[in-house]
Amino acid sequence: MSDAAVPATVGILGVGRVGTVLARLCRDAGLEVRAAGSADDPAPVCACDVVILAIPLGRYRSLPRELLRGRLVVDAMNYWWELDGARPDLDDPTTSTSETVAAFLEGARVVKALGHASVWELENLARPAGDPERRGIAIAGDGAEDGAGDVATVAALVDAMGFDPVIAGPLAAGVAFEPPTEIFGSDATADELREMLARFPRSQRGRVVARARGGLR
Template sequence: MGGPAPVPASVGILGRGRVGAVLARLARDAGLDVATASSADDPAEACTRDVVVLAIPLGRFRTLPAPLLRGRLVVDAMNYWWELDGARPELDDPTTSTSETVAAFLDGARVVKALNHASVWELENLALPAGHPDRRGIAVAGDDPGDRAAVAALVDALGFDPVDAGPLAAGVAFEPPTDAFGSDATAEELREMLARFPRSQRGRVVARARSRG
């Protein structure tokens, strides 16, 4: 990811479910200034932080305060579950990633995909110091290298090894259902999963759809 970036000093988390709560705890444990908001709260304060993490159900992404997030570094930690969200063609389109759909809605936000593929159990139990042999990997995808580096620094501070997955479109390689999703893998294992995604069944579906597009 190039040279190390400084850890963002503050984090806003939109979503107070189980994922949002554990990410808030990890950020506070890392000494970061944290503000959280639920869908019923005024999100303005959380949206002023250096990084804003989206931890609401993806099916509700159009309720996000797009004007407040314009120009902000935003981490998309959301996932599409048709069982919960219902059939959503815009989120099930193999020609694009769900994060690209979110980025198009959040016009002007600097969207990076990360933290979505870790299981809640992994987030709650496997945050470890840098260099620990059992430390798990977290993929980071975004179009701007500087934004990826900033999110990588945040991931590291939270207790995980960041893995550069490339541009935002590459986030499709760690959405459900892929090998990487929910794998609780080390950084090396995660890199191998991302590398073989194009040869997977889902990867072939995506490649065919994008070639036609």
């Protein structure tokens, strides 16, 4: 459990199934939630303490980056080639998709979380702290090693929503829970997530990433 304060207001950009269930989880935690779809005014959402991105990743360039400048942004998006089409910018093993989003949202403080959980897990498996059936949510963000700051704030939010936060490392580490990895859609406990994160470098995807980044010969 994080010692950071839970943000009082949560904005959600995206009102599909994922955005809707995330909004419900935040409201159940007693938080003020503002949500907006593509046809809505995003300004009230972007003024919240934390803004969750829950639109298809292929549309990330439609995000209101000027409104998000300086904001804490949670990237819950994923790349699906079936939906997004062939996108070399989103299928590049030298970087994570969240780093790509962060580069576009210049000035925003991007943390990756919530995107690897299945919708079924989000809808059905939220539990109070200490429940043995509680599931884990992996979090990646720069400054994670400090145990404070933005990553700690997102961890507090995840905990309030009914899941155990698992800190994976800096934003680049988010590649370990993008599709198609062992973690993605696993609906795992926190301990299971930690084991999967430890195994990632030895996985097929982990070896591809390491080779692309010059860490595997």
